[in-house]
Amino acid sequence: MIRSLLSKLSQPDPSPLGDDDARLAIAALLVRLARSDHAYGATEIAEITRILSHRYGLTPDAAATLRQNAEKLEADAPDTVRFTNAVKDGVPLDDRIAVIEAAWSVVLADGVRTMEEDALMRMIPRFLGITDLQSNEARLRASRVINGGAD
Template sequence: MFGSLLSKLTQPNPVPLADDDARLAITALLVRLARSDHAYGATEIDEINRILSKRYDLTRDAAAALLHEAEEIEAVAPDTVRFTNAVKDGVPLDDRMAVIEAAWSVVLADGVRTAEEDALMRMIPRFLGITDRESNEARLRAAKAMNGASI
């Protein structure tokens, strides 16, 4: 799967992603966002694992395995523009909205929003066909869910 997704990401003309490739690409995109501030720590890793478990109904071990593979993909994947275009072409709009909400959850997980994360969160929604307003609404939902979880 690793080589398959990388070859699709590097093709000049994107091809629709199969479900497994889309799942891996989305996870790698979350990893890229979490790593953007050079502070990829346990809080963000735990949040990504929580998202994967919930979104894909995975066990803890299966989520950790998917995350590990996504970390490897993210480290060698092409620029974020091609990455997000592949997700856009392979994932329906409703699912892309959920991806943006998940992305905001990762950004907010450690309680610190950095300039690097903010820059990616201005770019990623746009490349996924999500408006700034929709992204802001997703951010508010993610923040509300995080505040509700701590009560």
């Protein structure tokens, strides 16, 4: 599955992703974001696993397996532009907004926003066809979840 998706992502004009490939690509995008600051820790790993479990209705073990596969994919995946373009072409707008909210949850999970994470969070929404306003609204929703409903 990982090799197949890597092959698709490496094509000059990748075909739209199927559901399983889109799920793996989204998970890998979250991993890429979490790894961007070279501090991929337990809090971010747990947050990605929680997001995958909630988003796809997976058991914690199945979500952890998806995350582990995403870690492998992310390590070998092409540049972020090609990666996000494949997600954009294969995932409806409402789901892409949910992906940005999930991405913000990963960034905010450890309580530290680094320059690397901020740089990717300026780039990823744009590549996914998400406006700055939509991204900011997603950040606020993610912040409320991370902070237990408090603003």
